[in-house]
């Protein structure tokens with residue numbers, strides 16, 4: 094935000110002051126929220142444009158309003174770029190959030206009373222997959238996969254469940270996502286019941302676009318839904334991609350508009366393009382460093398005695414780590430204590446949790462944003478130490494905060510992007 098010199102009233106001064114406080118504070122924090130990221134300076138530059146004032150209902154060159162000749166070209170260009178990049182025949186970038194992308198795809202793929210199978214909140218799924226969220230709003234009957242000791246989907250039980258329930262679709266991918274899913278194996282089973290595989294890549298979309306994590310479309314998923322602002326460091330929004338027949342394409346498009354949204358916040362679209370181009374150029378380095386950092390942080394925390402999940406599998410293959418902090422006061426208290434030291438992360442439900450969203454057993458950590466600010470393995474070791482000092486050594490968070498502020502000073506510039 095550019096500095097505003099003239100503040101017409103004290104209320105406005107208050108608001109502008111709060112914005113500045115937020116910005117200054119966040120610059121002094123280690124942000125480990127796994128679902129956040131920052132746009133590049135160039136993406137931010139094109140984000141603030143006249144497009145934010147315009148309406149463009151419908152699809153490029155088939156609109157309901159006039160005045161869109163350049164917007165049509167822009168949107169078309171970006172759709173084609175995503176099709177090329179992900180080697181798919183269908184892209185809809187109009188959903189303004191990942192949840193709306195799910196709602197559109199789910200409603201195009203099933204109707205009230207139909208059965209679906211998801212990971213379940215304890216298995217890492219997102220609320221939109223569940224009866225309390227989008228799937229429930231649509232009246233879908235939600236069943237869950239069973240997991241084995243290692244927290245992998247139990248394929249034998251999955252086969253039985255799929256053959257018995259004949260679900261319209263299954264949803265893979267979640268908000269707690271550290272290892273790939275057996276898409277290929279499930280595809281073989283799903284083909285027997287004409288069950289679609291919808292892969293919610295909200296968290297790992299950036300990693301996938303850079304060639305890391307699993308590529309769901311290559312492995313047999315029918316559709317990917319995603320957010321465009323988690324490991325994919327673009328503007329906040331949603332996207333749908335797939336290799337699907339024309340009938341389903343049309344069905345999804347109809348659910349998006351006129352079904353769920355009218356205008357789709359057009360200023361996102363140029364920023365989305367810049368982010369894709371930057372990921373094509375810098376994504377390999379960015380993605381590789383994210384995964385190295387996540388593994389390093391996990392190992393360091395484990396070595397201090399934290400109960401980091403997934404040790405036998407190498408802790409993580411994504412940007413995320415999860416830690417069981419039940420014995421340390423639970424996720425809620427740990428997250429709040431760390432915030433006092435300017436370390437920002439969130440509490441999270443774990444597979445063996447007692448489903449109390451107020452104080453679940455776990456915390457979730459994501460390294461994608463700090464990686465984008467240039468942090469590497471050495472810095473991950475430092476972060477682990479800060480967390481240890483606050484939580485295990487119970488040093489005063491205010492003391493550690495001072496160290497965190499000093500540490501963060503050297504990591505203010507966004508990397509892995511074109512320079513302005």
Ligand SMILES: *Cc1c(COP(=O)(O)O)cnc(C)c1O
Nearest residue numbers: 190191192219267268293295320
């Ligand atoms: C974050 C998330 C979403 C929702 O994304 P929004 O863009 O916030 O609506 C959907 N699915 C998963 C798995 C997520 O983690």
